[in-house]
Amino acid sequence: MVLERLWPLALPVLLAAGLFVALSWFGLFRMVPDTIRMAVAGLFAVAALAALYPLRFFRWPARGEIDRRIELANRLDHRPVTAQSDRLAGKDDDFAGALWREHRRRLAASLGTLSGDLPHPRVPERDPWALRAAVPLLLVVAFAFSASPFGGSVGDALRPHEAVGAAPARIDAWVTPPAYTGRPPIFMTAEANRDQTSFRVPTGSEVSLRVTGGSGEERLAFRSSGADEATEPETIEPAVAGTPVRSGVSQFAFRLAENGTLSLGSGSREVQSWSFDVIPDMPPEIAFAEEPKRAVNGTLELAYTIKDDYGAASAGTAMRQEEAPAPGARPLYEAPEMPLTLPRRGGKDTGAQTSRDLTEHPWAGADVVLGLTAMDDAGQEARSEEKSIKLPERPFTNPLARAVIEQRRLLALDANRKPRVLDLMDAVTLRPEDTFDNMAHFLAIRSARERLAMADEDEELRGVVDYLWEIALGIEDGDLTAAEKRLRAAQQALRDALENGASDEEIERLMAELREAMQEFLREFAERAARDPNMAMPQMPQDGQMLRQNDLERLLDQIEELAKSGARDKAQELLSQLQNMMNNLQAGRQQRQQGSGQQSEMRQQMDKLGEIMRRQQEMMNETHRLDQMQRGQRQRGQDRGEQLGQGEQREGQQGQGGMTPDEFAEALRRMQEGQGQLQGELGELMDSLEGMGIRPGEGFGEAGEAMGEAGDALGEGQGERAVGEQGRALEALRRGAQDMMQQMQQAMQGDQGGSEEGGRQQNADRDPLGRPRATTGPDFGDSVDVPDEIDVQRAREILEAIRRRLGDALSPEIEKDYLERLLQLE
Template sequence: MTGQHPDERDAERVRFDIFKSIDRLRLSAWLTLAFERLWPRLLPLLLVGTVFVILSWFGIFRMLPDLARLGLLTLFVLSLPVCLYILLKFRLPDHAEVSRRLEDVNILDHQPIAVQSETLATSKDDPFAQALWDEHRRRMAERIKGLKSGMPRTNIPELDPWGLRAVVGLLLVIAFAFSGGPLGGRLTDAFRSHSASNALPARIDAWVTPPRYTGRPPVFLTSAANNEEKQFTVPQNSTLVIRIIGGNGSERVTKTLPDGKPAEVPVKQAAKTEENAQPAKDQPRNFEIALETNTAIGLTDNGTVHSEWAFSVLPDQAPTIRFTKEPSSAVNGTMELAYEIKDDYGAASAQAKVEQIQPAAKDARPLFAAPEIPLSLPKRGADGGETKTTKDLTEHVWAGSEIHITLLAVDDAKQEARSETKTWIMPERPFSNPLARAVVEQRRVLALNANAKPDILNMLDAITIWPEETIKNSSHYLALRSIRSRLNLAKSDDQLRDVVAYMWQVARGIEDGALSEAERSLREAQEALRQAIEQNASPEEIEKRMADLRKAMNKYMRELAQQAQRNPKMAQAPDPNARELRQEDIDRILKQIEELAKQGSKEQAQQLLSQLNDMLNNLQMRQAQQGKDGQGDQMKQQMNKLGELMRRQQQMMNETHRLEQQRQNGMMQDNGQMGQEGQQGQMSDEEIAKALKGLQEGQGKLQSDLQQLMDDLNGQGITPNKDFGEAGKSMGEAKKSLGDADGGQALDQQSNALDALRKGGQDMMKQMQAMGQTGKGQGEQGQLDPLGRPRGDGTGSYSDVDRNMLPGEADIQRARQILDEIRKRLGNALSPQMEKDYLERLLKFD
């Protein structure tokens, strides 16, 4: 430059300053152009982030359910790749683009800025061309003085003509201010579950349900009484239930067994909806744990211990069973077993296992297995005591065989107990008729070996080959030929078993006649009633079974009496301690069985039915003898007449009391102005007086019947004492008072008459005993009931069942009240379901 002209040096200096300013201007234009390209591509990402921040600060993510929160968060996450893809299209401006940007902004033609950085394409050896190019650059440089880079132009208004981006910015400011308040959210809310904050506080109920057979009530662990208790003693096989309603579902239940290893208890699966097959949101979460050994239970919530319980489990002891007496049989051959069963909660079932000592022949084909003998169970909760079971096995083909008998008992936990084994001869029914005895023997041979069928056919042919001399009754001959035909046609074992059963019916018919059918019907009716009581049948079913039993009982007693008349040997008792059972005794027992069964007292009804069965098994009918025995029956008839008089007088007294009570009620209504005459169900004074006078005739009839009874007693050598006279006098006075419609006076006189009749009856019994008419000459037989127990009164009649076994009238009434109250609570729609479940278990408990 030292060789240059001063003017040229000044021009070079000017161009240097121009290019230096252009470089600064080019940098500004480069930044402006880069911003114009970056901002439209960065704005979507910023808007997505801004909306996310706005929603977080407004607490939207915290208020949304987890499913909606996760869905919205997923949308934001999926939008990020789209925004990044748009941003990746950004590229930086190059040198030429910057020059064009400056030329466009400053409205320069001929590219004066681009020329400054260009070189001449011609040869450098051409001085003229070079000078000309330099002059051109100088002139262009003069034009670019004072250039501007211009403002950025992002084209955002074209993309968002409504200016919604400003709304987002405004919401961002508002959300920022809102986030500082108590309801404001946090940026991390979108990534956390907020069900705990939105859920209702968890309600936790826990209870232990002992096995039903224990009879123990549930233990409510979370009740106010047990809230502070941590140690509980429960029966083995109890079930712990923990129910959680509400909460956030983070509750956990763990159990620790004696080995010390804790294990988490899974939630019992709840019912699922049909639409999404998912548990309902408000469905309670149940945890069920079977308590079979000592167990510790812990309930935690988010790692925090909520409750802890420790359970000591009482083991279920195995039952025991033993004979209290040797096996025996009743008069009619019914087997009787006396035994004792003990168990901590009562046995569930018991049976007698029978095995035949003498094994069957090697080539034999028996048709029947060992008999099944279910045993009666003692009442649950009873502390031991003897229990008795009777079973008529005389029809079984093993009857008369030597057997081994073992008692088995099983409790509800399936634990079994065995008694000692007794050797005994199974009782059999004796047959006095030779023909019946022959049929029974052949029946036994066929039942023990079906292969003996040809021999039995030959034997039947031999028996019936000369019926004129061996078989007096033609119906018996026809029955034997019927057996032979059935046996000949029988092919299968089932058909042979039918023949065996038919042979028993024929033998019973030959021996007893119609009595065998009556006894069979009676046994079937007893068994049907026993099963109905065992199965807790409805009162209508019990009433139907009782009607069938009464009908069968009447038929049996009638047939038994007819047989006694046909057989003179039965006219006298076979031993001096013969026991007697009257029809009124049977009716009284049947009525009590029906009442107990309808009230749900299953154990008492079954025991009473068993006692009735014992009476029938030991029953021996006696017929009246001539002379003294005939006179004894007449005395008994007079006692029955006296009892009927007392019953009628009691009914008369009850009716008088009812009418007098209505009169008193009417007077109370008149005095208190609580009602009016003629009200429905209330008789008027005139109607009451007329009804009282209507009883006068019946009272007079009672007085005349009493006089007739006194005359009959005089004719039989018994002098009625003054009490009968006093009773007749009181009856006459009551008749007069009824005629005067004086119910109050009549009631007193009727009561006096009833008391006098009782006293007169006692004196009459003493006179009968003195005359030897009540069994004094028969070893005090008249003082024993059909079970051999002393009678409760001096009348020689079976007065009542064991009062230690049956509940009294007050107990029965109380039981009815309890049952009515339970049913009332069950019918209340507002009663809690848990209470209803417990009451239903009380009704079904046995």
């Protein structure tokens, strides 16, 4: 009965509220101007107040009304429910009382099957067309629509139009991959990427997003591909010291570690979203390319391959003694560390080589287990297989020096053996007049003995170990090893500078130090060779290629030029070749004697062929230059004739910066004579080869024919045809030279060199410096991979352009970061 009376009175209020909520969810208040929004909100407020007025007519049902409703609902006659609470009227005598009680008992007997009744608010009588059902239908549809990007909320009617979560005025979003990947940033909101919603980026990339002119309610959320709930990253405000955060600007950053979707929302709606396919960073791989070996000068050489997605960040070695040290041993030195040279980032070649002199380390000569390690910029580490080797040690021929080194090794590997070392020193210095030729050595060992006796701390003991090494070197080689050490230090410093991207000024300074150290080393090496006839230098072939001053200077100049032009990988290769040359020179590998007159004559013929090829190359370049100059002058003459309206040019007129026709004719005549002379020399060379029993190949005949055609073309003034014939002649000369070299090698097949124990195998076609020998024919320029001059110049121009762009104060900061990464890759 309460519902019957309350529902018709409360229904207008509910209908008004439902219609208001439905219109809010449909986003009506977001779409209309503020005036209409406030007017509609006011109408709903008035309607709500008017709908509350009928509620004042509500009355709770009385007890009698409830009893009567029960009787009507159960269709009871004689009002049995009401009779239960009625009282007997009139005088209460015994008969009347008994009769009344019997009457009530009979009526109560009919109340055992009472049932309730449903409410009957009688709303259909007031709304026969059921217009009230439209409001619930609108609510259901509006609720589903509110989850869309264009849906609204109930509070929109109370918020000003500017504060409604409208689309931000400007969204800038970009992805910055980790610097070590070398990949450029991706601007997701750029015009080229505006329609793209999926991006493939490396793991660890940072997504940066800036919203300008928004409502301030923007939120950034990331949902992982395998997660059901989105997690909100931390909001990052502009972090400029002393500058307040601007109103209407929001900035976010999020680091991607897995696949997922990043969405930008404003209020309850999503503004924009991007999905990311994260490229995992695979761990590096490192392996031995060759067996570790000892170089001729005792350095340890390692050849290996390193593979990684973006290039390894560092690599090194892991060593341990093959035999475990004695229990309670106290070694003074850890295993030697050997940083490895890394392949060029982004290059196809994954191989690299590293050589290092470990002969000074106390572990030299010990049997160790060697492994390689590599780590990338993501912190992932890789290890190679382990190999058992014996660390190279410096050979000492002087018995006294060997004794000092033995004492040094004992002390370095176990400080507890200090008493044993002291006893050995006393034994060595017991009879100095019979043991020492130089009393300075005796004094040095006694000094080391006293220092060892007073040393207690490990640092003091290590000082004694270093001192013993210096004593042994002084006994064995005098002052030569100081120059050698300085040379190696200069080479290592330059190598480190090339790997770390040092400035041009630093490279120039280190190159000067390397030149000075090399001069000192060669000078002292020559002085020692003059004093000691048993050194290897006098045993070198007298007719082979010798080390000359200009050879070293030219190689050093190439290294410096390549380093300054940006081709630092090529500079490192040349530096490694220079180090190998010096290793070969120091080791003094003995080579076979080649003194036969026939072989000497063969070398003379190969030198003559190399000279013919060089002159043919220079002649072709000069012919091409003259032809281009003549074409340019002819073109300038035509342009001048068109401007002046003349039909012909004055004969003999000289072009700007050119030559007269007479001068051109004279130059071509001289070129023709030179070409004929060169053809004659080639014929003499072919006759000499036939006299030596070597049959000239078809290439020489084709070269002579091409030289003749080139001479005829020069006589006719056809520069372009002459250049073509000269190029054909040069190519034919190369083929003929290769055929001649094969025949000569067959003739000298019985004179191949061998190998030397403890070092690398001596190739028969290399001189002591590791260069092609003269007996193998002319050097065609492919023994050392050096970029052409135009490549070097082009690289320098690119570097200068990058540096100028970096110096521009108006360049964006993101562009500067990218250019700096390019310079680091160089």
